[in-house]
Amino acid sequence: MKLNQNMSNLVSVSIRNLSQVREARKNYKNHLRVYNAFTRFFSISKDTDSKAVEQDTRSDWNLDSYISESHKLEAWVRRDLNIVLVEPRIPQNVGAVARTCAATGVRMNLIGPMGFSLNDKKMKRAGLDYWPHVCVKIYDGWGEFRSFYESLSEPKRLIAFSARADIYYGAPEFQYQSGDWLLFGSETSGLSDEVTDFVRQTQGKVVKLPIRDGFVRSVNLAVAAGVGIFEAIRQLDEGAHIVHSRDRDPITAAAALEQGRKRMKTILSAEEKLARDDPMK
Template sequence: MPTLNIVMVEPEIPQNTGNVSRTCAATGAILHLVGPMGFTIDDKKLKRAGLDYWHFLDIRYYDTLADFFSRNTGNFFYFSTKAPRNHTEVTYPDNCYLVFGKETAGLPEELLHQNPDSVVRIPMLSEARSLNLSNAVAIGVYEALRQWDFPELSQEGHPRSFDW
């Protein structure tokens, strides 16, 4: 199964991180949390959003962005509202990293300027400032998985009977 890595740089809202944790757990993506974070990892709001999925989650922690880059190599894709290219215009290889910035400021400008060919955006109305972070992560995750034909993921509905 291909490996997908989700990186949250300095997340500030525990519910967003909890929702992203749940997305990662349900898809097999590895979650990388880069500090400093705006909450503690035992925050009740974080746990509630991830609910009963924590035992499925592969989560890794880093003190700073420099710490993260010193311990990881590969293809990095930086999601930003400032990018000229859509997230669907790139090919996501195995073991790539989808990198998302904090809710209030996004990713550091210097990082975006140093990696112009790897910065992507999710299309939205020009009047909108940004999408919710957990929604943006889900969009990025499922685009990469779509390109890989959803490996190892069930594409069947739950075995419940429905009266349609």
């Protein structure tokens, strides 16, 4: 009787173990199916991304090819604002700034020597496919840019961004004006004394971004440039800034924005005249 009971217990244990084995095998197959699905998905994503990177970083790409076409963008770019990168060292930063310039219509000026070549794949990748919409001019060195700037007859002013400045970059402490050129130095050393001295000699301004500098010396070049550009645009377009739909022709949008600026100037002039003629004063 005892032997039969032991045999019965052994059979019960074996059946339970067999059920557990079957359940484990079933779970394993399910996990394997999920694993294979994820493997295929990420393999396809990796291949697709690699093809996109390869297309975007083809070896025959060169910024010079877009510089020669920049004159075609004159109807679209802003005439009241420029950005200047002095001796940038990191190509991704230049690409990011180029993307911002394409989005805002601000002309980009690059002063050498730079820390990379004009056909750098990382710079191209950071700017994505927006390069045909960037108006860019390149100078061999500070002396060439200085000569070009001094030859300009229209209203102009240099605004240098430096961590060593005493004036904050934004309103109400600082006001931008039409014809401003925003200067940003290299990622490693910023703007040289030669540049900042020239800025002050030409009645320009040296400003800074407010940061907690106990641990950080400065912010990223592309971030600083973006902050400066959008604050300048916010002030210059005050009361006339219009957000357009994606499918609107950019040249038409730029013309509409210019009309908005003119209307706002007319309104402000009328208000100033009324204030001057107010008999209650």
